[in-house]
Amino acid sequence: MTDDRLAADYLRRLRRAARAMPRARRRELTDEIAAHIAEARAAGEQPLQRVLDDLGDPKDIAATGRVRRRLGLQEVAAVILLPLGGFIFVAGWIVGLILLWASPRWRWPDKLLGTLFWPFGYAGVLYGLVGGAFANAANNAGSFCGNGCTSTSQGGGMPTWLEVLILVAAFVPPAAVATWLVLRARWVPDQTEQPISEPARA
Amino acid sequence: MRRGLLPYCVLAMLRDTERYGFELVQALGSVDGMVTGQGTIYPLLSRLRRQGLVGTTWRESTAGPPRRYYQLTEAGRTALADFTRDWTQLRDSVDTLLGPQEKDTP
Numbered sequence: 001m002t003d004d005r006l007a008a009d010y011l012r013r014l015r016r017a018a019r020a021m022p023r024a025r026r027r028e029l030t031d032e033i034a035a036h037i038a039e040a041r042a043a044g045e046q047p048l049q050r051v052l053d054d055l056g057d058p059k060d061i062a063a064t065g066r067v068r069r070r071l072g073l074q075e076v077a078a079v080i081l082l083p084l085g086g087f088i089f090v091a092g093w094i095v096g097l098i099l100l101w102a103s104p105r106w107r108w109p110d111k112l113l114g115t116l117f118w119p120f121g122y123a124g125v126l127y128g129l130v131g132g133a134f135a136n137a138a139n140n141a142g143s144f145c146g147n148g149c150t151s152t153s154q155g156g157g158m159p160t161w162l163e164v165l166i167l168v169a170a171f172v173p174p175a176a177v178a179t180w181l182v183l184r185a186r187w188v189p190d191q192t193e194q195p196i197s198e199p200a201r202a
Numbered sequence: 203m204r205r206g207l208l209p210y211c212v213l214a215m216l217r218d219t220e221r222y223g224f225e226l227v228q229a230l231g232s233v234d235g236m237v238t239g240q241g242t243i244y245p246l247l248s249r250l251r252r253q254g255l256v257g258t259t260w261r262e263s264t265a266g267p268p269r270r271y272y273q274l275t276e277a278g279r280t281a282l283a284d285f286t287r288d289w290t291q292l293r294d295s296v297d298t299l300l301g302p303q304e305k306d307t308p
């Protein structure tokens with residue numbers, strides 16, 4: 001592998017490992033590591049592979065200052081109830097919301113995302129679909145056909161492949177959001193790494 | 203290297219002079235047993251910056267793109283001074299406790 005490819009590959013792995021970081025911090029980290037690699041290459045004292053080995057595994061870099069913790073019952077319940085609780089008379093969703101906002105494991109942008117993704121996400125699409133299916137059935141039942149009727153009319157509804165496509169599209173975003181919330185809740189700041197004496201803030 | 207000590211070692215490297223990331227990592231790496239995985243210094247620097255212990259300044263470089271220099275802030279200087287005092291005290295205490303035992307096993 002050429003050095004350019006080697007460096008690009010390392011940075012790509014770092015970006016992937018840091019995906020759960022807040023955007024600005026991830027940007028800062030990848031910029032600094034990229035600058036480090038560029039400086040080392042300009043100095044030319046060591047082969048690039050050695051420089052990257054010294055930097056260490058991108059996963060370790062991205063995990064610095066964080067520890068992986070198991071999800072609490074509260075977080076598990078929130079992640080399940082947020083996308084699905086709406087179908088338990090909406091009350092399940094509201095309970096999910098309360099759990100989400102009460103949890104210290106998420107910060108407000110994540111909480112906002114978790115709040116918005118059900119009502120503005122696939123719920124509308126799904127209800128549209130269910131409504132469409134009912135209309136379809138009603139149409140079919142309502143249209144009397146004689147024995148000679150060879151009409152292949154779909155009853156004015158959507159073609160089946162489109163319904164399937166919408167259904168798939170409807171389930172991808174909540175799955176993605178749920179995965180994101182789990183990722184964010186699993187990585188928490190490592191308290192043991194804080195400096196012993198915090199400076200008094202002015 | 204105990205993880206809790208590394209932040210202070212980074213602050214100490216910046217006591218007398220500002221340094222850019224690569225330079226700082228090189229300097230820390232030259233001290234024995236200081237860092238495993240040099241890359242982990244960068245998230246640490248980011249945290250020290252967010253805590254207001256270090257500041258950053260972009261400066262033109264004679265060769266290549268501008269460099270981001272890190273320097274101690276007043277809060278950083280205070281934190282380093284506090285740590286130095288605590289560390290010296292702790293080291294002396296531990297030395298006192300270890301001292302007699304060392305004599306038993308020459």
